Amino acid sequence: MKNIFKRQLFLVLILVLFTNSIAFAGKIGIEDGVSAYLLGDFEDGRIVEEYNIDTPLAIASITKLMTYTIVMDEIRNGNISMDDIITIDKEVEEVNGSTFELKEGEKFSVETLLESTLIVSANDSCVALAKHISGDVPSFVNKMNQKAEEIGLEHTRYLNPNGLPEKNGQNTMTVRDIFKLSRYIIKEYPEILEITKKDKIDIEDGIRDEEFVNENTNPLLKEMNGVDGLKTGFTGEAGYCLVFTTKVKGQAKSEDFRLIGIVMGTKSEESRKNISKYLLEYGISNYKKREVLSKNIPVDIIHIPNANRLEVEVFPKENIRLLEKNNDNILQKIVIDNDIQLPLKKGDTIGKTILYSENSEKVLKEVELILGKNVKEANFITKTFRNLKGFFKYIGINFFKI
Template sequence: MKRRIKSLLFLTIAILIITINASADLGIEDRVQSYLIGDFDSGRVLESYNIDKPLQAASVSKLMTYLVVKDAVKEGKLNLNDRVTVTLEIEAVGGSSLNLLEGEVLTVDELLAGLMVVSGNDAAYALAVKTAGSEKAFTDLMNAKAQELELKSSKFYNSSGLQEGANQNTMSTEDIFKLSRHIIEKYPEVLEYSKIKILNMPKRNFTGESTIPLVGEIPGVDGLKTGFTEEAGYCLVSTIDARKSPQSGEFRLITIVMGTADISERSELSKFLINYGLENYGMRTIIDDKAPYSEVTINSAVNPRVPLYPTESYRILTPKAKRYVYKSEINDGLKAPISVGEKVGTMTLSSEGEDIITVDLIVKHDVEQANLFTRIIRAIENTFRTIATMIRQ
């Protein structure tokens, strides 16, 4: 049996701003179709609005195109140096463009740069045909990959995100977050494209500006992808390495805005989400395995007051104002001797009435048994204390 020791263990982490939760109203809900702030490392959604609804993804779809091509390269089915000859069908693809012309020959690597830097729809189509033989076969790969990643609200009809009649690529904002996180984790070199402000291809007399905003404007922002069609509105997936920001946090955020009215609003709201995340969230060691979180009196021990330590640390990105409570359960009948590392109880971390994690409590030093005389004296003292307490009651 165990007894609950509740008193004196309500240790709180008090950091004074405001308490935040993932359903907070940030005041921009009427200016977007959806938004999200997410923690890259844990995959936790920190702040969000309307993230489950499938939305027109526009060129944000190219993130999946990039992933499928990179996976094919990793699996040896494709090589970055493979040459692709531009066909009339590729040249005819509309919208944002790498200005590919029939008969030109580019490498897969060059087409990936055109895909990610200038968001070339023609580059997407060329990569799709090279990878799978046809765009239809490629979109089958895109949808299969979406199922593999459990992107439950994603459906792809082409590699670029262009609308085709009644058909259009759709993704939920939550799916976009999962996909972006997966790509950065698996292929971190994707962030290298964001460093390219102007894509120059001198041999084909092409110069194109990057479509990725905020890079260089906000310290630490290093990606990732834009999207736009008349129906989808203006969309942007951004990511920031907070270690390179003035706030200097040890985390990476991914922010998403979907369906803003224009480019300037897209940038404005993306900046807002980034700054909100940096200002209101921070990495915290909520449980430290090097610090005692409880103490128990063991009368049979040489030193009766025995500190107890958690077996593991717990460090998370959390609202700076969030308060945590620690509650321990100590095993009944503890007696010396107790060996180093022996489990003597558990500690539960909770916040706002919800249990978050439970870890074992151990001793970090041998608890040696006191000699017989000391134990007898302590037993007598405890008996008198108990009697005195009963008299006072």
Template sequence: MFVRIIPLIFCLFLGLLPTSHAASNVPELPKLDAAQYLLVDFLSGTELAAKDPDKRIEPASITKLMTAYVLYQELEKGNISIEDRVLVSEKAWKMEGSRMFLEAGKKVPLERMISGLIVQSGNDSAIALAEHTSGSEENFVRKMNEEAVRLGMTNTNFVNVTGWPNPRHYMSARDIVTLTRAVITEYPEHYKLYAEKEYSYNGIKQYNRNKLLWHDETVDGVKTGHTESAGYCLLASAQRGTMRLISVVLGTESDKKRSNYSQQLLEYGFRFYETHKLYDKNSVLTEARVWKGNSPTVPTGILEDFYVTIPKGHYAQLKGLMEINKSIDAPVKRGDVVGMAIIKDVDRVVLQKPLVAMDSVDTGGTWTNITDSIKKLFVE
């Protein structure tokens, strides 16, 4: 490993903090005429390009990504089954906008409705599935907002399951990426459906509105959105080799522009950046001194795979160091933050991630407490 240890410095960070990778060999992204956009590496979470990523915007049908995410959870819990037959209500049947053309009063296999939700972006299927799962759209929306809070989507609030315009219904580009990473990570089998180019129901064939599925074979999702007020929006993801990128383009003037801008973002990321795994999850990297405990040290490391995204050709320049808290008192629990792993590209910090205790350390006896209290005076 390329890590060196600086033992007596401490910085507390609560989460992964990607850092901008502006570098001399990475040109500026050409100007994109979109209201907001964001390009993120899936594995490292590093943001490679952005414009107003935290601004609250109308997400239109990108909303249905959260609708589907909650459905996946309910399927996993066994609260609903892929074999369920879903009753189509009058409310679902009357929905305007994109539809899979369900008929009121009929029961449709849940599996077919999920395909209609994702591939055809069916507003009618979204309503019917929400009512089947939670009794009403309102109840289902509460689950959507609960999940948004759990995932840390701080600029998101849902009012409906379809993305129908409402001033209290909004997301941000960064929140959209957060949700996308969760869907791909937690439900890879369900995610495959986002690459389907067409789906037929009730004798009507409809095509996926994500035109990149036809133009770039590495693109495998994710979701389009459009209303008069939101403009044309596209959430896309592509994988080339082991590197996956997620792009969000919001508020463009046309279907063509949202596709072109999304392709530009993806090409920019793949052309000028590369992603590497530095450490496997549960890797022990060093030890930290523990005072007043039944053990004088605790192994420290990381609980998740540790990736870094850097300008191409910079991997050999990376340096790693660890900053460890010099004043750790027992008790210590596994997962407690005890320092920081820092990755530098020459002298520029490119990524920081918390170092945590990999084991627990209980409080020591009276004598240990006394002697360590004295010793600690000479190192603080």
């Protein structure tokens, strides 16, 4: 009876430990201070740390990343230029919140107004740019929502170009969508980082009085070397938010990589700074990037029945670089197609390799496998000799080598 009780107690302890390991899996200790967070690899889009990333949330001035995108699209398409001069009207002057303190009758270039949206988070500059491009704000917002659909932002809704609360709600996105948009912008318009890494906006003397705050709103610029973006946000509903990015220098055999981090819904500016810094430091300390597969190195040698070659090397279709967490390994499972029809050419797809984490068993990436050489059906003589070889091997004689 005593032994049975001890065994039951042991099983209960195991169950508790197992349950706790599941409950805390993937957490890094900042969940109570945010509404959501994400840490991901810019290059391949893999999300390595996450919390509540698929719930639509108010995004406040993170909206301005899409406003920037629309402006840059219009410039790329030749509809406007950075040198265009915009005359400020009464509607723009009356915009509140964080502003560039624009006054009716002032004149600014598209370039200056665009920089002010990203550096000092100018709500009024967004309206000025929207009207310059589309004639009115609603038409510009339509462009924003169309662009969101175009690039696959599935849970995004824009009501205005700056993120201010409206009577019928606020601009909303999931953190996953914010990550997609951030990657899209850096890929399509990498020059954004030349703006967002500035510690302040450059304006001519006398344009604004000495009390005007022209410093970049991103708190990590002064906290961590290498941070060069991207955008802050705040409203009462959204809380304090930050999208940040930095290039991480590889150590030893690891390679350089860029991280994108997102923190949403902190309770104060100070907690936004501290939590964002913690998340970024966590990523830098716990992840390294290395080449997992090379398209020049075979991953397997396979046997294709009735082929002219007994053994054929298979290669990954592309070079694969992945972030790998410390104390974890990236493993692979090779899957070769069942229905292989000869002949096959060098470069034909023959299967795939599935890369996964040893610790979590989470699939990281699937990569096509291709043949390294042409393969055709063996001729009659080769097949005959192989069959004879198989027969003699079966009866214990081995003198054929075909």
